[in-house]
Amino acid sequence: MTSLLDTVSMALSTLRSNPLRSLLTLLGIVIGASTVVAMMSLTEGFRLKVTKDLAQLGAGSFQVQKWPVMSFGHVDWQKYARRKNLTRAQGEALRDLPHVAHVSIEAWNPGGEKLWTRERATKPNVQVAGGLPDYQYANYVVVGQGRFLSDVDLKLGRRVVFVGADVADLLFPGEDPVGKELRIRSTPFTVIGVAERMGTALGIESRDAFAVVPINVFDQALGRPKNHNLAIQATSPEDVGKAIDETVATLRRLRNVKPGDDNDFEIFTNDSVSESFNSLAAVVAAATFGVCALALLVGGIGIMNIMLVSVTERTREIGVRMALGARRARILAQFVVESTVLAALGGVGGVLLGAAVAVAAREIWQVPSSIPAWAVVLSLVSASGSGLLFGIYPAARASRLDPVEAMRTE
């Protein structure tokens, strides 16, 4: 133990005596370690955020869509494009299923709309949906002011709109928006309610820039959409499985899917969304590890190079140490420890840099990030490991020197 401590303090003092060179040598290692920590922090941050967002969406609901919500790799978009649209009639047919509590049939305008008043206008990025009163339950909208859409609004075809917090803030700053008028394209709507602020989805996209109008009014103002999304709330979280089975069976029948064929629609539960996110995260992780491995390889070769230089420069010192009674194994250990300590310092620097990037991402750019402990440990271990590995050859050269010859070198 004493000898290990001695060797480590010996290594540290050598590195201190050559700070610039040590620093330059470490760049590769620093880059590798910081990449892992920064990328894993971002991925982890997104993962936590997705999990939290999904939990907010509630456990008892699921969505039916024509299009996949998230995918990567090769996607046969043609296959999805050939699918029949989801119609309102199909959605209505799900209402009577035993384990279905609410069916929210939603018409979405792809892209966004500009909402405006005589004084002000939003950017053209507001998501406008045509919906039913069920929208509120299936999407967990909490009413902040006023009220949500009612059956009467639909029956009478009232031009009313329920808006997200961003829309209310932009168009009616410092005012009570309820009862005020706004326009979507050329159609005037009366604001009946404002949602509580929901924050951002995945830290990027505001979830408060939306507006919901009665679905039949949506047709008049924005054109009748062919395809719809369905958000379904089961009778209880335990019944989600049964509700999905019933929904799938009903939709297959209505859409004439032959037995044995795949569903021609997508079902998303929170689990399936987080699953696809996790597989995306796995791809990011694999890519990061690739980059990291490369950086560690380059960094390791840099360390080997500098250690070979160091052995040459310190040939006399090695000879003296041997003359004074250092065994070959001690010389070997000294140089291996030195390169390991050097690389470990690089690892520490990389972790700090990566953590700084992660914190900056969170604090300055509001991108979610969370530094996972395992990424820190992994960075430190792999950085030190590369120092150890690439230090062996120079150290072995040092330990094989002949003391007499070594002391004679200039």
Place this chain on the structure above:
Amino acid sequence: MTPDGALLSLDGITRLYQVGSEVVRALDGVSFDVQRGEWLAVVGQSGSGKSTLMNIIGCLDTPSGGVYRVNGHDVRGLADDALADLRNHEIGFVFQTFQLLPRSTALANVELPLIYRGLPRRERRLRAEAALRSVGLADRMHHRPNELSGGQRQRVAIARALVGEPSLLLADEPTGNLDSATGEEIIRLFGELHARGHTLLLVTHEPRLAARCPRAIRLMDGRIVADGPGREVAAFGTAPVVTA
């Protein structure tokens, strides 16, 4: 290991080097003993084999033939590690060029042999301080070699050689890099060490230095050509010649 036996015992030591296709006999049957407490010089011109002899006596090299015992240990067939341990315990080296580690303080330099002996930090520190005091460097312990004069550097080297309490202090041209006044100082220090009971072996090409030693051995072409009182061996030709 017998207490009354010789500290160093060389018997028919040869050392051959292969240079190209030729075999060079750097040492050709060297035999002599060194008793505890002796102070002797090995003197000779360059190429006489004295460096080779010093390396063998210092356990940095092993002989091609003959028997060498240091403090009773036969070095024949010893592995590198065993030789390192033997150097660490039995030999204290003083080199012509001091061979101090430039980035380490005097104290750290003196501690080195004790690190390789595996002594705990505190004990190392105490012993190194004592060794530096004994060579008159109590106030220079935390200086680096480049902050010390030549004579002070050689004193640090001597302290480093003494700190492990070796059986033999082996010095290679210890005054070779010093001006004559400083060299004189170092020689006086050797005299003191001898008086304190240390065994000293100096390797030098300077007859004047050999003349100061009670005993000297003169090497020529790898053989001993003189062995006797330093003054007589230094003035080679007039001394009684004892051939091996």
